[in-house]
Amino acid sequence: MHIPDGFLDAPTSVAGGVLAVAGVAYCLRRASTELDDRLAPMAGLVAAFVFAVQMLNFPVAAGTSGHLLGGVLAAVLVGPAAGALCVAVVLMVQALFADGGLTALGLNITIMGLVTAFAGYAVYRALLAVLPRREASVPLAAGLAAGVSVPVAAAAFTAFYALGATSDVPVGTVLGAMVGVHVLIGIGEGVITGLTVGAVIASRPDLVHGAALVRRPLEVRTQAPAVPAGGA
Amino acid sequence: MATATTARRSGRTRAFVLAGLLVALLLAAVVSGFASGSPDGLERVAEDKGFAATAEDHALAGSPVADYAVEGVDDERVATGLSGVIGVTLTFAVGAGVFALVTRRRRAVPDEG
Numbered sequence: 258m259h260i261p262d263g264f265l266d267a268p269t270s271v272a273g274g275v276l277a278v279a280g281v282a283y284c285l286r287r288a289s290t291e292l293d294d295r296l297a298p299m300a301g302l303v304a305a306f307v308f309a310v311q312m313l314n315f316p317v318a319a320g321t322s323g324h325l326l327g328g329v330l331a332a333v334l335v336g337p338a339a340g341a342l343c344v345a346v347v348l349m350v351q352a353l354f355a356d357g358g359l360t361a362l363g364l365n366i367t368i369m370g371l372v373t374a375f376a377g378y379a380v381y382r383a384l385l386a387v388l389p390r391r392e393a394s395v396p397l398a399a400g401l402a403a404g405v406s407v408p409v410a411a412a413a414f415t416a417f418y419a420l421g422a423t424s425d426v427p428v429g430t431v432l433g434a435m436v437g438v439h440v441l442i443g444i445g446e447g448v449i450t451g452l453t454v455g456a457v458i459a460s461r462p463d464l465v466h467g468a469a470l471v472r473r474p475l476e477v478r479t480q481a482p483a484v485p486a487g488g489a
Numbered sequence: 490m491a492t493a494t495t496a497r498r499s500g501r502t503r504a505f506v507l508a509g510l511l512v513a514l515l516l517a518a519v520v521s522g523f524a525s526g527s528p529d530g531l532e533r534v535a536e537d538k539g540f541a542a543t544a545e546d547h548a549l550a551g552s553p554v555a556d557y558a559v560e561g562v563d564d565e566r567v568a569t570g571l572s573g574v575i576g577v578t579l580t581f582a583v584g585a586g587v588f589a590l591v592t593r594r595r596r597a598v599p600d601e602g
Contacts (some may be wrong), residue, residue: 435531
């Protein structure tokens with residue numbers, strides 16, 4: 258879904274850039290609280306893994322392919338803020354490979370990083386609230402949320418398209434086509450995300466940030482009252 | 490005792506990260522050669538609906554690794570695999586570096602944790 262230069266006009270690209278800078282700044286602050294400081298290499302691994310799997314385009318229909326976006330995968334593994342940062346790192350490195358426009362980098366970080374990680378993680382949390390409270394629910398919820406995040410990202414692209422397209426194709430036409438094909442790509446996203454999270458849960462459940470939601474978090478927070486007092 | 494447990498866990502985490510990196514490198518180096526070359530969802534929509542022509546050439550189209558190839562390597566599958574290895578390595582280095590800085594800054598200001 259990498260937007261090349263030229264699809265969207267300069268003001269819209271600047272708006273995407275501003276959103277991306279603000280979002281990345283927020284994520285940098287928040288990631289330091291989400292991420293255990295021993296886990297920096299884990300976040301690096303998540304980014305590297307997303308880069309690798311984004312290379313693996315799978316066919317979804319005649320003459321059309323899709324690839325993992327990875328926002329929900331990263332968000333479930335290392336938390337939404339760190340996860341969005343992982344995707345942002347991937348997109349910046351991909352610019353060296355001439356994948357995704359330079360002026361569109363902010364738009365791409367906003368849509369494929371921030372929107373998928375945060376909207377997808379919200380869906381993930383909502384699913385965990387209704388699924389049985391055990392670790393086996395984590396890959397299922399992650400996969401379903403990942404699947405949903407792809408058409409959501411397609412809709413987000415269309416919103417920017419509505420703001421500043423350089424062509425005059427009707428917004429409704431673009432929305433229908435984008436969401437339609439990305440529902441199919443979302444199936445692949447969901448399967449890859451579910452399998453990957455399942456593999457990490459099976460070997461190192463403690464390394465899955467989003468799995469903490471199915472443990473009993475209240476019992477391990479005996480020192481919690483002292484921290485907000487000091488932090489405020 | 491607590492430090493021994495912590496050391497053992499971080500040792501296991503290092504092993505996990507190394508194993509994961511190996512998987513990522515294999516995917517990027519080998520499996521990437523079998524990926525579909527068809528246009529992706531956005532490219533397909535742009536072509537079908539008629540706004541593909543508004544795309545401009547990439548500013549870094551002259552990069553030695555542009556389009557997941559490697560300058561001077563003719564075999565397409567080898568070039569893709571090689572660019573994948575470069576990309577995965579670079580992404581890990583940048584990612585781990587950024588996150589090391591983020592968490593180090595927190596250690597410097599412990600009250601904000």
